[in-house]
Amino acid sequence: MNLGAAPLRVAPGVWGVALATRTLPPWTATNAYLVGTGGVAWLVDPGAGDAEALAALDALVAAAAVRTLKGVLLTHAHEDHVGGVAAAVERFGLDAVLAHPAALPRLPAGLPLRALQGGRRLVAGGAVVDAIATPGHASDHLAFGIAADRARTLVAGDLVAGSGSIWVGTPDGDVAAYLASLERAAAWGPERVAPSHGPPRDDGAAVLDEARRHRLAREAAVWAALADGPARLDALRERVYGPLDHEVADFADRALLAHLAKLMRETRVDHVGAGHEGPYARRAGG
Ligand SMILES: [Zn+2]
Known part of the structure; x- marks a missing residue:
């Protein structure tokens, strides 16, 4: 059940629509959601604000029979999630855009911004909306x-x-923050997961566990790539990912650097070079 340009009820109190955005491959769209019941809702992540996106958001509001839009909730300040905030605020006459405190300076000026900390609880009609601090992909991330x-x-x-x-x-x-965030989200006990990219899933615990296992497998691959002695970043990339196109190689390098930073904090790996390209080496006895 992939979200498309037509609004869809994902779960009780959750409606979604896919908005075309400039996002990371392989994705081409970011899902916007309305959360709430009884005609009252928050709008989550309007990632685009062009005419097509606004028409899709109008259709979403109509399909969910929302009469009172309380404002915008943002998961984080990446452009493919916030690109339509100003347009949505104007279109729907909103007076509140809530985001993690670290997201606020990254957002356009002139918006009715308010800080939202993880652990805060909001309501929308008969629905309860818990903000969950989930840094990792971005330091300002909320689910x-x-x-x-x-x-x-x-x-x-x-x-x-x-x-x-x-x-x-x-x-x-x-x-490390990402792994802790997956645990925090799992502890909330979701039955379903409504992601920003790709189809909603009705096996919430499994989705979170898959993400945890994927990340740990990637860490194990980085660790294994250091088995034969010190290696530079480009050699690690080749061993962990194989050959990559130039435009994705930079993303792979930055993902590797995040893994290496965790391993260095855990004193399992040392940075034995001058620049970020390494070399990196397992610490003796690590
Ligand atoms: Zn993002």
């Missing part, structure tokens, strides 16, 4: 746990994707 009609749905942002994996790389990404 939203929607409890409505006894259903529990995680509007996940870029914590997980509907298929494939989420990019975690330097300078803003943090692998």
Whole structure:
């Protein structure tokens, strides 16, 4: 059940639509969601604000029978999630855009911004919306746990994707924080996951566990690539990812650097070079 340009009810209290955005490959769209019940809702991540996107958001509001839009909730300040915020604020006459405190300076000036910390609880009609601090992909990342009609749905942002994996790389990404965020989200107990990219999933615990295992497998691959002695970043990339096109090689390097930063913090790996390209080496006894 992939989200498309037509609005879809994903779960009790959660409606979604896919907006075409400039996002990371392989994705071409970012899902926007309405969360709430009884005609009251928050709009999550309007990632585009062109005429086509605004028409899709109009259709989403109509399909969900929303009469009162309380404002915008942002999962994080990446452009493919916030590109339509100003247009949505104007279109719907909104007076509140809530985002993690670290996201606020990254957002356009002139918006009715308010800080939203993880652990805060909002309501929308009969739905409860829990903001969950989920740094890792981005340091300003929040996910939203929607409890409505006894259903529990995680509007996940870029914590997980509907298929494939989420990019975690330097300078803003943090692998250890990402793993902790997956645990925090799992502890909330989502039955369903509504991601920003790819289809919603009705096996919430499995989606979060897949993401955890994927990240640990990647870490194990980095560790294994250091088995034969010190290696520079480009050699590690070749061993972990194989040959890559130039435009994705930079993303691979930054993901590797995030893994190496975690291994260095854990004193398992040493940086034995001058620049970020290494070499890197296993620490003796590490
Ligand atoms: Zn992102």
